[in-house]
Amino acid sequence: MTARPVLYLDCFSGIAGDMLIGALLDLGGPTLADLDRDLAGLSIRGYRLSAERVQRGAVSAVKFRVEISPDQPERDHREIQELLARSRLEPEVARRAAAVFRRIAEAESAVHGEDASHVHFHEIGAVDSIVDIAGACALFARLGWPDVRSSALPLGGGKVETRHGLLPVPAPATAYLVRGLAVAPSIETFEQTTPTGAALVAEFARSPGGPLPRMTVGAVGHGAGDRDAGRLPNVLRAWLGEEPAPAEMLWVVEAQVDDLAGELSAALADALFAAGARDVWLAPVQMKKGRPGILASCLADAGRLDAVTDAFFSSSTTFGLRRYPVERLELDREHVPVQTPHGEVRVKIGVWRGKVVTASPEYEDCAERARTAGVPIRVVYRAAEVAWEAQRRASQG
Numbered sequence: 001m002t003a004r005p006v007l008y009l010d011c012f013s014g015i016a017g018d019m020l021i022g023a024l025l026d027l028g029g030p031t032l033a034d035l036d037r038d039l040a041g042l043s044i045r046g047y048r049l050s051a052e053r054v055q056r057g058a059v060s061a062v063k064f065r066v067e068i069s070p071d072q073p074e075r076d077h078r079e080i081q082e083l084l085a086r087s088r089l090e091p092e093v094a095r096r097a098a099a100v101f102r103r104i105a106e107a108e109s110a111v112h113g114e115d116a117s118h119v120h121f122h123e124i125g126a127v128d129s130i131v132d133i134a135g136a137c138a139l140f141a142r143l144g145w146p147d148v149r150s151s152a153l154p155l156g157g158g159k160v161e162t163r164h165g166l167l168p169v170p171a172p173a174t175a176y177l178v179r180g181l182a183v184a185p186s187i188e189t190f191e192q193t194t195p196t197g198a199a200l201v202a203e204f205a206r207s208p209g210g211p212l213p214r215m216t217v218g219a220v221g222h223g224a225g226d227r228d229a230g231r232l233p234n235v236l237r238a239w240l241g242e243e244p245a246p247a248e249m250l251w252v253v254e255a256q257v258d259d260l261a262g263e264l265s266a267a268l269a270d271a272l273f274a275a276g277a278r279d280v281w282l283a284p285v286q287m288k289k290g291r292p293g294i295l296a297s298c299l300a301d302a303g304r305l306d307a308v309t310d311a312f313f314s315s316s317t318t319f320g321l322r323r324y325p326v327e328r329l330e331l332d333r334e335h336v337p338v339q340t341p342h343g344e345v346r347v348k349i350g351v352w353r354g355k356v357v358t359a360s361p362e363y364e365d366c367a368e369r370a371r372t373a374g375v376p377i378r379v380v381y382r383a384a385e386v387a388w389e390a391q392r393r394a395s396q397g
Contacts (some may be wrong), residue, residue: 004144004145004146004147004242004243005143005144005146005147005218005240005241005242006146006147006149006213006215006239006240006241006242006243007140007143007146007147007148007149007238007239007240008148008149008150008151008212008213008215008238008239009023009148009149009150009151009201009205009236009237009238010150010151010212010236010237010238010239011150011151011152011153011154011193011197011201011236012151012154012232012237013154013192013225013230013232013233013234013235013236014153014154014155014156014186014191014192014193014194014197014225014236015150015153015192015193015194015197015198015200015201015236016132016193016194016196016197016225016236017129017132017133017135017136017194017196017197017200018063018064018065018066018128018132018223018225018226019064019197019223019224019225019235019236020132020136020197020200020223020236020238021035021064021132021135021136021139021223022051022061022062022063022064022221022222022223022224022236023061023062023221023222023223023235023236023237023238024136024139024140024143024221024223024238025051025062025064025139025221025223026061026062026221026222026223026238027143027219027220027221027238027240028219028221029142029143029219029240030139030142030143032049032050032051034142035049035135035138035139036049038089038090038093038135038138038141038142039131039134039135039138040088041087041088041089041090042083042084042087042088042089042130042131042134043083043086043087043088044083044127044130044131046068046069046071046072046127047066047067047068047069047072047127047128047131048066048067048068049064049065049066049067049131050064050065050067051063051064051065052065054224055228056222056224056225056228056233056234056235057228057230057232057233057234057235058233059222059233059235060222061222061223061224061233061235062221062222062223062224063223063224064223066127066128066131066132068126068127068128072126072127074126075130077101077102077105080098080101080130081098081101081102083130084097084098084101084134085098089134089138090138090141092141092145093134093137093138093140093141094134094137096137096140096203096204097133097134097137099203100133100137100196100199100200100203101133101199103177103199103202103203104173104177104195104196104199106176107172107173107174107176107177107195107199108173110176111172111173111175111176112172129196132196133196133199133200136200140204143240146240147206147243148204148205148206149205149206149207149208149210149213150201150205150207150208150209150210151182151184151209151210151211151212152181152182152183152184152208152209153178153181153182153183153184153192153193153197153198153201153208154183154184154185154186154188154192154193155169155170155174155175155178155183155184155186155191155192155193156169156170156186156188156189156190156191156192156193157169157186157187157188157189157190158188158189158190158191160190160191169189169190169191170191170193171191171194171195173195174191174193174194174195174198177195177198177199177202178193178198178202180202180208181198181201181202181205181208181209182208182209182210187231188230188231190227190229190230192230212239213243214243214244215239215241215242215243215244216241216242216243216244217239217240217241218240218241218242219239219240219241220237220238220239220240221237221238221240222235222236222237222238223235223236223238242353247327247328247329248327248328248329248330249302249325249326249327249328250278250299250300250301250302250325250326250327250328251299251300251301251302251305251323251324251325251326252297252298252299252322252323252324252325252326253277253297253298253300253305253308253309253312253321253322253323254295254296254297254298254321254322255295255296255312255316255318255320255321255322256285256287256293256294256295256296256318257293257294257296257316257317257318258287258291258292258293258294259317260294260296260316260317264315264316265282265294265296267315268282268296268311268312268315268316269282269296271311271314271315272296272298272308272311272312272315274311275300275304275307275308275310275311276300276301276303276304276307276308277298277299277300277304277308277311278298278299278300278301279298279299280296280297280298280299281297281298282294282295282296282297283295283297296312296316296318299326299328305323309321309323331350331351331352331357331358332350332351332352333348333349333350333351334348334349334351335347335348335349335362336349336388336391338384338387338388338391339387340369340380340383340384340386340387341383342369342370342372342373342375342379342380342383343369343372343373344365345361345362345365345366345369345380345383345384345387346361346362346365347359347360347361347362347384347385347387347388348360348361348362356392359385359388359392361380361381361384361385361388365384366380366381366384
């Protein structure tokens, strides 16, 4: 199976578009040059990207900046949607960026009483904000469109100067955009979560407000905000990794017996299989008073637990048994036919996280070909292994 990457946004000091891009660049995958090439598809001129390492409190982070020429126009929602539609961005990047702008337009329309299609974004319509949103989408694409999660969003407090005048923090558009998201209390007196940051979380985060998920961490990045102030370092922390493969929950049911006749052990195994056990195994054990015994165990689904328990008590001599849940991980499997000098044999392939980790010729196929050809089964088995290796190398070029 191919594991989808997981990206957790730890927004302990809030989130803004430049903070997100800085954190994604700090992960060590996509570079500023990659981002510059991607954004060339916007066909906007008069800006320059830069990224430098800065200190925010005790944390080293990447500060992403967009420097723009003073003659850059501001655009309304309709103009931005047209810009994205005719861009040379990857189609999914353009689509997701358009969706983020649509969220902001709806928020601006609701709080300022304007028609959403003609909302003039002011700050959001400037080139640097367009770059922040399209750039974040482009980096998500380069990271393989990760499964994005986020912590609760602290909004900050105080007042913020905007083109609409002095507004309370959170800004009205931000307050609209965080509907349905988890927010956290804050005693800071500056804007911690911007409308752009809130819109990106609303668009991409599958479980906003949740804790750091169980994951194998591959990289951690820090994106710096503009201010070097606050109780906590003014950074966004991004965790990139993979979730463990989903495990199937099964039950082990087992009992030790020292007075079950050997010939009845096979009957117990048959009864457990008939009751729905996935697997049954018997192992010799040394029991109390030095008596030799048998540990009889089976693996069962939760729905068959009562049935295999009944089978244990009715088909063995035990007076008690143990039941406990276990996780079961399985390889993805497929059968690949290969041609051998003795005929076609299926090879069972085991795939883990997109890679073949084991390959075994099917016994029944090998046995049938061996009988037909009059050769030992090990000869057919080895021929199938050789054929599989040759077929695999040929497919890899």
